[in-house]
Amino acid sequence: MGARDGSSYISRLKAHPRDVWIAGRKVGDVTSDPVFRRPVAAMARLYDCQIDPQLRSTMTYLPDDGDEPAGVSFIIPRTHADLVHRRKAMQVWAEATFGTMGRSPDFLNTVLASMADAPEFFAEVGVGCADNVQRYYRHCRDNDLFLTHTLVNPPVDRSKSASQQADEYAYLGIVERTKDGLVVRGAKMLATHGPTADELMVYPLPFSVRPGEEKYALAFAIPVGTKGLRFICREPFDRGDQSEWDHPLGSRFEEPDAMAIFDDVLVPWDRVFLHGNVEQANTLFARTRMQSHTGHQTAVRGLAKCEFMTALAIALSRSVKTDTFIHVQEQLGECTGYLQLIEGAIVLSELKAEPSGHGTLQPALEPLQALRYHIPRFYERMVRLTQVLGAGGILANPTEADLQSDIGGDIRRYYRGAGIEAEAKIRLSKLAWDATGTQFGQRQLQYERYYAGDPVQTGAAAYRMFDHKPLLAMVDRALRLS
Numbered sequence: 237m238g239a240r241d242g243s244s245y246i247s248r249l250k251a252h253p254r255d256v257w258i259a260g261r262k263v264g265d266v267t268s269d270p271v272f273r274r275p276v277a278a279m280a281r282l283y284d285c286q287i288d289p290q291l292r293s294t295m296t297y298l299p300d301d302g303d304e305p306a307g308v309s310f311i312i313p314r315t316h317a318d319l320v321h322r323r324k325a326m327q328v329w330a331e332a333t334f335g336t337m338g339r340s341p342d343f344l345n346t347v348l349a350s351m352a353d354a355p356e357f358f359a360e361v362g363v364g365c366a367d368n369v370q371r372y373y374r375h376c377r378d379n380d381l382f383l384t385h386t387l388v389n390p391p392v393d394r395s396k397s398a399s400q401q402a403d404e405y406a407y408l409g410i411v412e413r414t415k416d417g418l419v420v421r422g423a424k425m426l427a428t429h430g431p432t433a434d435e436l437m438v439y440p441l442p443f444s445v446r447p448g449e450e451k452y453a454l455a456f457a458i459p460v461g462t463k464g465l466r467f468i469c470r471e472p473f474d475r476g477d478q479s480e481w482d483h484p485l486g487s488r489f490e491e492p493d494a495m496a497i498f499d500d501v502l503v504p505w506d507r508v509f510l511h512g513n514v515e516q517a518n519t520l521f522a523r524t525r526m527q528s529h530t531g532h533q534t535a536v537r538g539l540a541k542c543e544f545m546t547a548l549a550i551a552l553s554r555s556v557k558t559d560t561f562i563h564v565q566e567q568l569g570e571c572t573g574y575l576q577l578i579e580g581a582i583v584l585s586e587l588k589a590e591p592s593g594h595g596t597l598q599p600a601l602e603p604l605q606a607l608r609y610h611i612p613r614f615y616e617r618m619v620r621l622t623q624v625l626g627a628g629g630i631l632a633n634p635t636e637a638d639l640q641s642d643i644g645g646d647i648r649r650y651y652r653g654a655g656i657e658a659e660a661k662i663r664l665s666k667l668a669w670d671a672t673g674t675q676f677g678q679r680q681l682q683y684e685r686y687y688a689g690d691p692v693q694t695g696a697a698a699y700r701m702f703d704h705k706p707l708l709a710m711v712d713r714a715l716r717l718s
């Protein structure tokens with residue numbers, strides 16, 4: 237099949253029922269359910285980009301071992317041009333949602349591609365594991381499946397390890413090995429798009445499994461409709477009835493988040509990528525170099541989101557001409573400066589891409605890890621500046637219903653801005669508030685803070701991986717020690 241369109245994505249969801257719970261009820265068909273219909277439609281629009289005649293060459297590539305064009309995010313890059321091609325495709329999807337859909341399919345596609353690019357690691361893991369990864373990669377690429385993932389143990393008692401929790405299966409673990417596969421039980425979070433994806437991957441975060449806790453060392457992938465797998469969603473912000481006029485982002489781009497519960501789920505052996513080895517579990521990230529590839533996607537998406545936030549701050553200021561004041565210009569300049577830094581680091585990661593040793597390339601990790609740490613901070617600052625610049629005006633706005641009612645005249649008269657009619661100014665302010673202040677906007681902020689795990693770990697790892705020698709040599713030189 238190769239790169240698919242939105243209607244193929246929707247048909248596949250319809251054909252594969254799943255166990256999804258939200259707001260006290262079991263969901264039937266996610267494609268027609270009021271809560272999920274709009275997120276599904278947003279995702280379908282992304283898939284439609286792949287068959288758009290003007291975008292097709294940007295969005296797809298022909299794999300060496302495939303017959304049909306596949307989505308570029310599945311590519312295993314071999315050249316600088318491949319990296320640039322992938323970046324441009326990621327940019328199309330990121331800009332289509334203004335960077336608000338963090339878990340668009342290109343994120344996990346890069347994970348899978350990096351695993352497929354590490355056959356030597358999976359060959360060490362166990363008999364058949366390397367073949368399993370290769371087969372699974374081709375299956376997802378050639379059917380253009382939408383993957384999500386759950387890596388994190390739920391926050392039960394963070395002072396204790398997996399086996400020390402009161403419930404042995406508070407965290408996902410292996411119950412038994414049968415001739416058909418692994419039986420697993422427990423919980424993992426947070427499956428963004430779990431209810432609306434095709435496949436769920438589970439793999440361990442670096443150094444998350446303690447020595448002696450082999451039963452929690454596992455990596456696998458299963459269809460989301462697998463028996464025993466349940467998704468418990470967080471409370472939805474949009475129950476399908478938000479007005480696009482009043483909630484221009486939340487009504488279109490909400491990403492469902494869910495806890496994944498595994499009730500003695502059988503994972504067939506051909507879907508097991510790693511099991512029972514703590515060291516391999518803890519080094520999977522490093523050995524597959526996946527952070528280089530996921531970091532490329534998250535940086536491109538982060539740039540689109542920061543560009544959007546900067547655009548909102550500028551448009552809001554212009555709507556009341558506060559951009560004529562020097563201190564406001566300085567704050568807007570701070571935002572445009574962040575955009576330059578992000579773009580520069582992305583390009584640097586491509587220019588300094590490193591060979592894997594078997595003809596493939598990964599973007600340089602250091603600039604991308606720097607962005608993984610700093611984009612959330614830049615973004616948080618931009619959100620704050622947008623709210624401060626928007627002040628009361630960003631919040632104090634009537635609804636579309638008010639505008640259509642008997643008081644519409646007052647609204648048209650008293651809500652206008654500097655050279656902008658009332659309706660346009662209200663809509664702009666609502667867009668900015670939806671991006672920053674509503675439940676949707678606040679989740680966006682929380683997502684940036686935590687989507688990549690604990691930022692304390694990310695920052696500390698950046699310090700540890702950095703080559704300190706040239707820096708310290710400068711100190712020695714200044715002291716005339718060398």
Ligand SMILES: Cc1cc2nc3c(=O)[nH]c(=O)nc-3n(C[C@H](O)[C@H](O)[C@H](O)COP(=O)(O)OP(=O)(O)OC[C@H]3O[C@@H](n4cnc5c(N)ncnc54)[C@H](O)[C@@H]3O)c2cc1C
Pocket residue numbers: 339384385386387388389390391394425426427428429493679682683686687688689690692
């Ligand atoms: C909106 C959203 C969507 C997400 N989507 C996904 C997804 O699709 N897939 C996925 O796998 N993950 C996803 N995540 C990330 C994931 O679920 C976690 O939120 C993230 O890894 C952080 O873990 P935590 O929430 O358990 O926080 P914790 O790790 O518990 O951290 C909470 C706080 O406690 C501190 N802390 C915790 N443990 C320790 C310790 N041992 N020592 C010192 N300090 C400690 C941390 O520094 C932090 O400040 C998502 C997160 C969000 C917010």
